Amino acid sequence: METDPGTDDAGLIRRLAMGDRVALASAFDRFAPTLTRYAWAIAGSRQDVEELVQDTMLTLWQKADGLQLPTGMLLPWLLVVCRNHAKNLARRNTKHAGDELPDQVPAPGDHTDAAEQLRWVRAEIAALPDTDRRICELCLLQGYSYAEAAQLLGLSVGAVTQRVSRSRRRLKKAVTHDEH
Template identity: 70%
Template sequence: MTDPEDRDDDARLLVRLALGDKAALAVAFDRFAPTVTRYAWAIAPSRMDVEELVQDTLLTLWQKAAAIELPTESLLPWLLVVCRNHARNLRRRQARAESDSLPDDLEAPPAAEEAREHLRWVRAEIDALPTLDRRICELCLLEGRSYSEAATILGLSVGAVTKRVSRSRTRLKKAVMHDEH
């Protein structure tokens, strides 16, 4: 793991990207691709779609770097919004292609709507977690931080973070199983 002092902050990285620095693109990929990939898995149905979303998101970063204004110190929220927008566009293209290939008397199943509703339900369950557990989920799942980083930020041991994540997963899994039956 790199020392935070050795890493460019996101604003400086953005300037380098805007200047066409390909090494900055590699840094951005190394820094953000794991988190964007995890996020894409939450909103895309297949590995191929996830890969496409990650590539499109980072390509958009490369192409629009000069016009991006960061409202916070982090580039990650902007990337996640871009990823979500690419996912919406992908779903629209897929729905159009699917509806074009179906006979007129058949309609596509509402799988995307069901998945969206299920994701809303999971988010509600995460929101219902105790404050500390919810914050751990935010750090590890949404921001892509390691258990070790989350432990340092929250002043906990790695074991405590691991145990809380495990407990939260078990709670969510039970809630999902209860909802499905």
């Protein structure tokens, strides 16, 4: 029996706001795979990816008490937080190289900010051919394995792998160029 993801996210946020460590573990289990895939698209090393995921989950833990998700969806907010942490990491790395840049980009305060900042990501995904778009949604956003997506869409795992790779390159280019 499937539950409404919006209800799950809202309930998870309430539990996190009450300091429920089991809820934090549940959030990590649920969102870390997607955050990890996203972080690989914008980070330079395994260490950076791990740091981005940890920092994103820590931000969730710290901000859960005041977090408002009008549509009940947590993932867009998490992706923006991860992206902001990646920017901060790049700034720190650049600063260590001698450039003076600010240390922090604030995390989005609410879902509206997150949705607006991810508008361009959604536009990039929407511009993909239908099959690629659906694969991207399943594998990169919803956390399905390539085998599960292949089965759902009637494709081979190799075809899904190639399409994800192509879509990831396109999204990485959009993210790293920050033209939006």
